[in-house]
Amino acid sequence: xxxxxxxxxxxxxxxxxxxxxxxxxxxxxxxxxxxxxxxxxxxxxxxxxxxxxxxxxxxxxxxxxxxxxxxxxxxxxxxxxxxxxxxxxxxxxxxxxxxxxxxxxxxxxxxxxxxxxxxxxxxxxxxxxxxxxxxxxxxxxxxxxxxxxxxxxxxxxxxxxxxxxxxxxxxxxxxxxxxxxxxxxxxxxxxxxxxxxxxxxxxxxxxxxxxxxxxxxxxxxxxxxxxxxxxxxxxxxxxxxxxxxxxxxxxxxxxxxxxxxxxxxxxxxxxxxxxxxxxxxxxxxxxxxxxxxxxxxxxxxxxxxxxxxxxxxxxxxxxxxxxxxxxxxxxxxxxxxxxxxxxxxxxxxxxxxxxxxxxxxxxxxxxxxxxxxxxxxxxxxxxx
Ligand SMILES: [Zn+2]
Numbered sequence: 001x002x003x004x005x006x007x008x009x010x011x012x013x014x015x016x017x018x019x020x021x022x023x024x025x026x027x028x029x030x031x032x033x034x035x036x037x038x039x040x041x042x043x044x045x046x047x048x049x050x051x052x053x054x055x056x057x058x059x060x061x062x063x064x065x066x067x068x069x070x071x072x073x074x075x076x077x078x079x080x081x082x083x084x085x086x087x088x089x090x091x092x093x094x095x096x097x098x099x100x101x102x103x104x105x106x107x108x109x110x111x112x113x114x115x116x117x118x119x120x121x122x123x124x125x126x127x128x129x130x131x132x133x134x135x136x137x138x139x140x141x142x143x144x145x146x147x148x149x150x151x152x153x154x155x156x157x158x159x160x161x162x163x164x165x166x167x168x169x170x171x172x173x174x175x176x177x178x179x180x181x182x183x184x185x186x187x188x189x190x191x192x193x194x195x196x197x198x199x200x201x202x203x204x205x206x207x208x209x210x211x212x213x214x215x216x217x218x219x220x221x222x223x224x225x226x227x228x229x230x231x232x233x234x235x236x237x238x239x240x241x242x243x244x245x246x247x248x249x250x251x252x253x254x255x256x257x258x259x260x261x262x263x264x265x266x267x268x269x270x271x272x273x274x275x276x277x278x279x280x281x282x283x284x285x286x287x288x289x290x291x292x293x294x295x296x297x298x299x300x301x302x303x304x305x306x307x308x309x310x311x312x313x314x315x316x317x318x319x320x321x322x323x324x325x326x327x328x329x330x331x332x333x334x335x336x337x338x339x340x341x342x343x344x345x346x347x348x349x350x351x352x353x354x355x356x357x358x359x360x361x362x363x364x365x366x367x368x369x370x371x372x373x374x375x376x377x378x379x380x381x382x383x384x
């Protein structure tokens with residue numbers, strides 16, 4: 001169980017700039033080659049446009065229900081961040097290594113790949129599926145197709161472990177998220193004649209206030225889940241743009257809004273209140289003045305919450321392997337919600353701290369990688 005092996009693989013993964021907007025095929029080819037050296041074949045699940053792919057590698061008997069090890073290999077951009085060195089060259093600073101994605105989450109991918117020889121050393125009675133995805137950072141977009149491909153090829157997995165950074169704590173839940181972009185199209189005109197035109201900014205503002213009222217209602221009377229820092233679902237407007245001059249009725253406004261829900265709440269139902277206000281109340285008002293006025297609503301992010309029962313087998317196994325007695329829930333989203341929605345019980349247990357993710361000079365303690373590797377060793381022993 002060599003730290004050098006993990007770092008060597010991590011360096012190779014970091015060297016590819018797999019910011020979500022880029023192709024990840026070079027990285028995928030490199031991982032395929034690493035697996036092939038060990039005699040392990042893998043399956044690509046390409047994106048629709050063919051510029052990216054997820055990768056699935058099964059070690060052990062595919063017809064037996066096994067365990068998924070899930071990592072995404074896309075990263076957030078480094079644009080505008082003050083890095084003290086090349087983000088795509090792994091650098092060691094004392095007991096930590098730096099590079100884009102070391103924490104989120106090429107570190108865990110490297111740990112899993114470094115463990116492949118150990119997985120192969122003696123036959124497994126239960127298989128391990130290494131599942132690497134893309135486009136996680138832009139809404140966990142690739143995971144549904146990845147899961148579908150996996151389920152075509154192998155017996156339905158018993159469980160999934162997502163290696164997002166939890167400091168190796170056992171996380172059983174996170175909120176779901178749904179986000180909308182709304183474009184309000186009114187009609188332009190001189191403000192001295194304001195009633196004859198449709199003021200897009202004012203209608204967008206009414207949608208924004210409705211989001212605030214929804215947020216207050218959730219805070220006041222929403223269902224509670226005490227394992228979260230903010231123990232209820234939330235709603236929020238992230239941006240509102242429109243208008244250019246005081247004496248012009250603005251013809252266009254845009255807003256971006258989100259809800260983040262605990263498992264007891266339904267993100268679609270909550271946002272339907274906003275959509276209904278837009279389409280059934282505001283739009284008729286706007287069109288009474290200008291028939292060409294419009295409101296366009298686009299869903300931009302939509303991933304489900306994760307809420308794995310504390311008494312489920314995978315939680316017991318993860319606690320045992322991680323040597324933890326307690327579980328927690330986290331504020332950030334993961335692909336775990338997707339696996340859970342596909343009826344694969346899921347926990348999040350991975351190396352590093354989420355506080356280091358997405359930061360300039362993103363870094364991870366080498367000890368965290370080593371402890372994640374030890375976790376995988378114990379999992380391998382459990383699958384013998
Ligand atoms: Zn991540």
